[in-house]
Amino acid sequence: MIxxxxxxxxxxxxxxxxxIDSDTGIIKNITKTTQLSxxxxxxxxxxxxxxxxxxxxxIDVHVHFRDLNQxxxxxxxxxxxxxxxxxxxxxxxxxxxxxxxxxxNNLRSLEKLISRDACIEVHPYLQLTAENSLTLEKYxxxxxxxxxxxxxxxxxxxxIEEAFKTALxxxxxxxxxxxxxxxxxxxxxxxxxxxxxxxxxxxDFLKTNPTKLNEWRPKKAEVSAIKxxxxxxxNDKKIEKECSVPPSSxxxxxxxxxxxxxxxxxxxxxxxxxxxxxxxxxxxEVTPHHLWFDQxxxxxxxxxxxxxxxxRMKSDVTSLRLALKNGQIPVVATDHAPHLLEEKKESxxxxxxxxxxxxxxxxxxxxxxxLRMEQIVEVYSTNPxxxxxxxxxxxxxxxxxxxxxxxxxxxxxxxxxxxxxxISKCGWTPFDGEILHGRPLIxxxxxxxxxxx
Ligand SMILES: [Zn+2]
Numbered sequence: 001m002i003x004x005x006x007x008x009x010x011x012x013x014x015x016x017x018x019x020i021d022s023d024t025g026i027i028k029n030i031t032k033t034t035q036l037s038x039x040x041x042x043x044x045x046x047x048x049x050x051x052x053x054x055x056x057x058x059i060d061v062h063v064h065f066r067d068l069n070q071x072x073x074x075x076x077x078x079x080x081x082x083x084x085x086x087x088x089x090x091x092x093x094x095x096x097x098x099x100x101x102x103x104x105n106n107l108r109s110l111e112k113l114i115s116r117d118a119c120i121e122v123h124p125y126l127q128l129t130a131e132n133s134l135t136l137e138k139y140x141x142x143x144x145x146x147x148x149x150x151x152x153x154x155x156x157x158x159x160i161e162e163a164f165k166t167a168l169x170x171x172x173x174x175x176x177x178x179x180x181x182x183x184x185x186x187x188x189x190x191x192x193x194x195x196x197x198x199x200x201x202x203x204d205f206l207k208t209n210p211t212k213l214n215e216w217r218p219k220k221a222e223v224s225a226i227k228x229x230x231x232x233x234x235n236d237k238k239i240e241k242e243c244s245v246p247p248s249s250x251x252x253x254x255x256x257x258x259x260x261x262x263x264x265x266x267x268x269x270x271x272x273x274x275x276x277x278x279x280x281x282x283x284x285e286v287t288p289h290h291l292w293f294d295q296x297x298x299x300x301x302x303x304x305x306x307x308x309x310x311x312r313m314k315s316d317v318t319s320l321r322l323a324l325k326n327g328q329i330p331v332v333a334t335d336h337a338p339h340l341l342e343e344k345k346e347s348x349x350x351x352x353x354x355x356x357x358x359x360x361x362x363x364x365x366x367x368x369x370x371l372r373m374e375q376i377v378e379v380y381s382t383n384p385x386x387x388x389x390x391x392x393x394x395x396x397x398x399x400x401x402x403x404x405x406x407x408x409x410x411x412x413x414x415x416x417x418x419x420x421x422x423i424s425k426c427g428w429t430p431f432d433g434e435i436l437h438g439r440p441l442i443x444x445x446x447x448x449x450x451x452x453x
Contacts, residue, residue, distance in 0.1 A: 002046045004033045005408070007054040008377050009398055018054060020404045025446030027394075027404045048441060051412050055377055056398050057089025057120075057405030057445060058359055059384035061182065062256060062285060062333035064351065065091070065122065067113060069098040074338040074425045077117040079355070082336075082424040084451035086356040087407030087440040089120050090395055092388060095127035095143050102127045102150070107139075119450045121405070123388070125182065128155060133163040138170065140389060142181050146225050147188040157232055164232070164251065164280070165243040172245045178389035180252040185225035185263070186309055192216040202348035203302040210298035213310035219260040222309055226255060226263050230270045233280045247279045252387055255284040257335050259309040261319035268328055283387055285331040286320050288354055288361040289430060293317075297430075304430055307337070308350040324379065325370050331387060332379045334358045338426035353424050357431045363411050363438030373411065404447040409438040 002018040009016070009030070019029040065079030074082075076093075083091050093114075095101035101110055107126055114122045125143040126132070130153030142163065148155055160181075167179040197216065199205045206212070236247035258264055267284050274282055289307060294314045298305045305311055323329045337351025362376045377396075385396030394402025415438075417431040443451040 001044070002048070002054060002408070005048060005052060005054045007398055008056060008374070011374060013053065013373070018398070018406075020444065020447050022404075022447040025404055025448070027398065027400055027402055030398075030400045046442070048408055049410055052408055052410045052441065053373065054398065054406050054408050055087070055373075056381045056396055057407055057443065058087045058380045059090040059388070059390075059395060060088045060334055060336070060355060060358070060380070061092045061254070061331060061384045061388060062287075063091045063093055063336040063355060064096070064338070065093045065336075066097065066338065068110075072425070073340060073343075075117065076114050076122060077119070078423070078425045079336070079338070080118040080120045080122055081451070082353075082422070083120050083355045084443045084445065085423045085440065087359040087409065087443055087451075088355055089405035089407070089443065089445040089450070090385075090390065091120060091122050091355070092141060093122050093124050095125045096145070100127050100150075101125065102129050102132060120445045128159065128163055128181070129153065130155070130159045133159050134166055138176070140176060140179055142167075142179070144181055144183045146183050146185055146229065148184075157228060160229075160232055161235075161239060164239055165245075167251050168239065168243060168245045168248060171248050171250045176250075176389075177392070178250045178252055180254055180388055182254045182256050183225075183229055184256050185229060186217060186221045187224035187228070188221075190218060190221035190224055199348070202306070203345055206298045206306060207300075207302045210295045213298070213306065214295055214312065217308065217310050219262055219312070222258075222260050222263045223266060226266050229253060229255065230266065230282070233270070233274075233282055236279050249279065249281040250389075251280045253280055253282055254331070254387060255282075256333070257287050257290065257309060258284045258320065258329065259286075259290045259312050259316065261316050264319055264323055264329070268323070271328075283330050283383075285333040286324060286329050287333060287335045288358045289335075289352060291317060291320055291324065291332075291365070292361055293430065301430055303344050303348050304341075304352065304428070306344070306348055306350050307335075307352050321365070321370060325375075327375070327378075330379065330383045332358065332362065333384070336424075338424050340426055341428050352430050353422070353426050353428070354430075356422060356424065357417060357429055357436060359407070359409070359440065360415060360417075360436035360438050361431065363409065364436045366411065367437045404444050407443045408441045410441060411438040413438060415439040 334354035
């Protein structure tokens with residue numbers, strides 16, 4: 001039993017006792033703090049500082065837990081332990097692995113690995129290809145790399161439309177709660193070709209040329225891809241005509257890592273137009289690093305700050321923060337992308353780790369007055385659960401009879417982040433040296449303690 005703790009229950013905070021059944025992994029009871037005598041219910045009684053809070057376990061819809069042929073960067077085991085340390089109890093793992101997760105066979109092998117090694121709940125994405133777009137049946141979570149070429153085929157509007165039709169047919173059979181397509185939106189035709197960029201020392205180069213990444217991967221590439229995806233969603237009448245199934249809001253299209261104020265603007269406009277009709281639903285996420293750093297941060301971070309889409313301008317950070325505050329961006333996700341420090345320095349792969357610092361960085365924004373604690377739960381737990389169709393199982397909320405996935409934090413506790421404390425195999429964080437608030441004290445997944453300090 002967790003005694004007398006301020007707990008997030010259906011959108012509000014109340015002081016209660018939480019009785020967890022570690023055998024079944026369920027929250028057996030939630031009692032008033034005046035009813036402290038329920039001793040038979042639990043052997044272990046935990047008590048935390050008065051200002052500590054119990055939140056539903058965080059749900060990260062965008063992580064790269066590597067493994068397979070990239071075990072040196074991260075494994076399902078190390079990634080899930082890092083997640084638990086960050087208060088995350090459910091993570092959705094991206095398919096652009098080595099080898100990529102593009103068919104049922106490698107998907108099943110990954111699922112086996114996950115059930116053996118993960119200490120939290122990990123769900124794999126399947127990667128959309130031209131070959132599998134017609135055979136996605138019975139699969140719920142699909143990643144689209146818009147405009148990229150895999151094998152012989154480009155993932156263009158035609159392929160995506162086929163995938164939408166397959167999903168709508170699947171949804172019409174009523175056996176699936178939802179199908180979620182998460183889309184990487186950068187139009188490759190507007191990016192400078194990698195082969196034209198030859199840099200000897202990336203770290204020095206980016207520290208002295210912090211604006212270059214925005215020249216090579218310009219804002220207009222994000223804007224163009226988002227526009228094309230939204231056009232497809234608004235073309236649902238054509239899709240309906242061709243597959244004889246009406247568009248459904250159970251088909252969800254989710255824009256990954258929104259990074260520009262221009263992209264945000266188009267997303268918000270589309271949402272506004274869409275609210276007037278029942279159609280394919282549209283969602284978007286922002287990463288903690290795009291809420292925290294801008295391109296000037298590269299003067300300090302150098303190659304460690306190289307990420308796709310790149311860190312943008314200060315005005316983009318301001319707009320994204322404001323939209324989050326106003327409830328206009330429904331989801332925060334990390335895009336946790338671990339690479340070793342040596343690899344970053346040598347070949348400059350894009351991506352940065354984030355799963356251990358995401359919740360503390362959001363709590364720090366709360367301490368700065370930008371977000372209410374309730375909003376943090378909404379964007380990093382409740383809304384992601386709905387987006388991925390797992391909210392009926394008790395994820396994204398704390399409730400009697402629901403699964404005991406929860407994290408306890410003290411939002412006022414300060415923490416100086418250090419690379420040495422990072423559990424992820426990569427062993428570093430762009431937040432090294434920063435003061436953050438609210439490092440998790442303990443994390444439960446299905447009633448079991450998966451992290452404690
Ligand atoms: Zn990613």
